[in-house]
Amino acid sequence: MTDLSVPYDEKAHPPQRPARSAGAGDYVALMKPRVMSLVVFTGLAGLAAAPGGVDPVLGAAMIFAIACGAGAAGALNQWFDADIDAKMSRTRMRPIPAGAVAKEEALALGLVVSALSVITMLLAANVLAAALLAFTIVFYAVVYTMWLKRATAQNIVIGGLAGALPPAIAWAGATNSLTIDPLILVAIIFFWTPPHFWALSLLRSQDYREAGVPMLPVTHGAAHTRLQILLYSSVMVPLGLAPALTGLGGQIYTAAAGFTGALFLVLAVRVARSRAGDAPDPTGLDLYAATAADQRAARDLFAFSILYLFVVFAALLAEHGLGLHAPVPWLSGWVGAVEGSGA
Amino acid sequence: MTGGEEARSAEVSGFVAEDQAQRHARRRRNVALALALAGFVVLIFVVTLARLQGDVLNRPF
Numbered sequence: 001m002t003d004l005s006v007p008y009d010e011k012a013h014p015p016q017r018p019a020r021s022a023g024a025g026d027y028v029a030l031m032k033p034r035v036m037s038l039v040v041f042t043g044l045a046g047l048a049a050a051p052g053g054v055d056p057v058l059g060a061a062m063i064f065a066i067a068c069g070a071g072a073a074g075a076l077n078q079w080f081d082a083d084i085d086a087k088m089s090r091t092r093m094r095p096i097p098a099g100a101v102a103k104e105e106a107l108a109l110g111l112v113v114s115a116l117s118v119i120t121m122l123l124a125a126n127v128l129a130a131a132l133l134a135f136t137i138v139f140y141a142v143v144y145t146m147w148l149k150r151a152t153a154q155n156i157v158i159g160g161l162a163g164a165l166p167p168a169i170a171w172a173g174a175t176n177s178l179t180i181d182p183l184i185l186v187a188i189i190f191f192w193t194p195p196h197f198w199a200l201s202l203l204r205s206q207d208y209r210e211a212g213v214p215m216l217p218v219t220h221g222a223a224h225t226r227l228q229i230l231l232y233s234s235v236m237v238p239l240g241l242a243p244a245l246t247g248l249g250g251q252i253y254t255a256a257a258g259f260t261g262a263l264f265l266v267l268a269v270r271v272a273r274s275r276a277g278d279a280p281d282p283t284g285l286d287l288y289a290a291t292a293a294d295q296r297a298a299r300d301l302f303a304f305s306i307l308y309l310f311v312v313f314a315a316l317l318a319e320h321g322l323g324l325h326a327p328v329p330w331l332s333g334w335v336g337a338v339e340g341s342g343a
Numbered sequence: 344m345t346g347g348e349e350a351r352s353a354e355v356s357g358f359v360a361e362d363q364a365q366r367h368a369r370r371r372r373n374v375a376l377a378l379a380l381a382g383f384v385v386l387i388f389v390v391t392l393a394r395l396q397g398d399v400l401n402r403p404f
Binding site for chain 1: 364365367368369371372375383386387389390391392393394
């Protein structure tokens with residue numbers, strides 16, 4: 001029986017057609033493909049860097065499970081946040097607020113794909129990786145989406161853990177263990193998340209304010225946000241070099257993370273010294289109002305932060321996946337040794 | 344029965360009728376769902392083979 005055969009009380013519930021019929025693209029959009037591509041990439045790097053190697057078929061299944069888990073969490077996020085998404089210009093055209101997909105459909109998709117992704121991970125890898133994947137989905141959908149996002153300005157800081165875990169899930173899938181190396185990779189993404197999202201939120205603070213989302217620029221102001229961006233960047237950039245100390249990152253990685261990390265810091269300092277996120281002055285008479293150059297500083301950092309994460313994990317992937325890993329002689333081994341790290 | 348008659352008949356009997364575009368969209372969604380399910384079955388099959396490796400044939404017939 002389809003939903004079309006269910007009689008309805010026309011007076012109480014006048015028939016409502018969806019704004020448009022959902023296509024495959026709407027269901028893909030529901031699963032946040034850009035976030036999926038990021039977790040696939042970082043998960044792949046974690047898998048390649050894990051010692052011992054892994055069967056390529058099982059490795060592909062693990063990455064597929066991570067991608068599906070991330071997509072399912074994205075669908076659950078859009079199910080719960082449909083009211084917020086409808087108010088913000090950036091998200092107003094998402095499938096639920098656009099009227100293409102019903103909320104219940106998004107919930108069903110999220111729950112079913114979550115379960116299938118964890119089962120797939122369990123079959124392809126082990127209990128540890130499946131449990132970590134399940135934890136990641138629940139953390140993103142429940143802790144971040146249902147609780148933190150609407151409750152605290154630290155929402156994306158704590159919630160960022162969900163986006164940071166994929167390399168550790170893949171590592172656990174390959175080795176059935178967690179060592180300091182995957183945890184360093186998690187820490188890099190964890191500390192990368194606040195500067196990345198806060199740079200964006202400096203540009204979109206009005207949107208967040210109107211939607212009632214307590215992002216840092218809304219609750220603490222733009223100046224405080226710019227300072228926090230600099231502080232988190234100052235922690236993240238040295239952390240990005242930590243794999244060189246354990247031997248996980250070789251010469252290519254160290255050069256890539258060092259160079260892009262230095263640029264990241266320069267851009268973060270530029271944001272801290274700017275007035276990005278401050279209200280612009282329509283009269284042009286206020287010498288201290290934000291200018292287009294100020295806003296560009298935040299936009300540049302946001303764009304570069306994506307490039308930074310890509311370069312750092314691509315270097316790791318190239319070193320371990322293509323056999324290009326050569327330890328940095330005077331650094332490697334300072335923090336424990338990586339047993340048979342595919343070097 | 345034409346599309347218009349279908350719609351009128353559904354309206355009289357208290358059902359919401361689909362138009363042609365919605366019917367096509369629903370069919371496409373069903374096909375996509377069937378393909379996804381078939382893909383999942385294949386994935387589990389391939390993962391099982393990879394996990395068992397050579398042992399998959401090491402059994403009494």
